[in-house]
Amino acid sequence: MKTKSNALVLDPIELIEKVKKRYENAPIFPKKMEEAKANLHLYQKLHQQYEK
Amino acid sequence: MKAESYDLTSEDNFYLFFSIGTKGVFPKIIVFETITENVYNLAFGDLNIINGEISDLSTSNNGDMTKIMATVIKSIIIFLEKNPSAIVNFKGSTTTRTKLYQRIIVNYGSDFLKKYRIFGIEEGKKEPSIVDFTKNYTEFNISNA
Numbered sequence: 001m002k003t004k005s006n007a008l009v010l011d012p013i014e015l016i017e018k019v020k021k022r023y024e025n026a027p028i029f030p031k032k033m034e035e036a037k038a039n040l041h042l043y044q045k046l047h048q049q050y051e052k
Numbered sequence: 053m054k055a056e057s058y059d060l061t062s063e064d065n066f067y068l069f070f071s072i073g074t075k076g077v078f079p080k081i082i083v084f085e086t087i088t089e090n091v092y093n094l095a096f097g098d099l100n101i102i103n104g105e106i107s108d109l110s111t112s113n114n115g116d117m118t119k120i121m122a123t124v125i126k127s128i129i130i131f132l133e134k135n136p137s138a139i140v141n142f143k144g145s146t147t148t149r150t151k152l153y154q155r156i157i158v159n160y161g162s163d164f165l166k167k168y169r170i171f172g173i174e175e176g177k178k179e180p181s182i183v184d185f186t187k188n189y190t191e192f193n194i195s196n197a
Contacts (some may be wrong), residue, residue, distance in 0.1 A: 029095055
């Protein structure tokens with residue numbers, strides 16, 4: 001983060017790196033991730049049906 | 053008709069943009085988190101610039117909700133262009149936001165929709181099906197057709 005003329009200048013890449021570091025070992029929203037994993041096989045089955 | 057959206061900065065599976073509205077400027081981030089090979093869960097929220105934490109329940113009331121949600125949809129389109137075999141799960145953090153996603157997708161029009169295979173879980177149901185946009189859904193699953 002840099003300041004320029006007293007204004008906060010946000011570098012998008014710097015912010016992304018901060019998020020990567022914060023969540024490198026854990027899902028961002030664990031509950032949503034668990035729900036997505038639980039429904040995964042149902043979606044995979046549907047995709048297989050539509051690929052035939 | 054495409055809704056107005058913000059410009060995105062991306063790195064790997066991370067997409068960032070700034071919401072600019074009546075209350076100020078707020079950084080927002082979209083992350084395509086890997087569930088399994090080629091399958092991703094979309095995480096989206098406000099970014100805390102101090103510690104890098106993401107919140108999906110904050111309400112900045114910045115007067116640009118439609119533009120924000122349209123930007124999220126745009127990030128999915130870009131992600132699927134970059135990763136043609138990818139499948140993306142996504143839902144809003146509230147029912148209203150999920151419905152707004154649906155409305156934005158529908159507004160892209162039928163030619164756009166033909167490019168994608170979109171499944172979802174209809175409200176009140178437990179199993180996913182191909183999406184019928186006359187009904188409401190609690191989540192979506194999108195891939196290239």
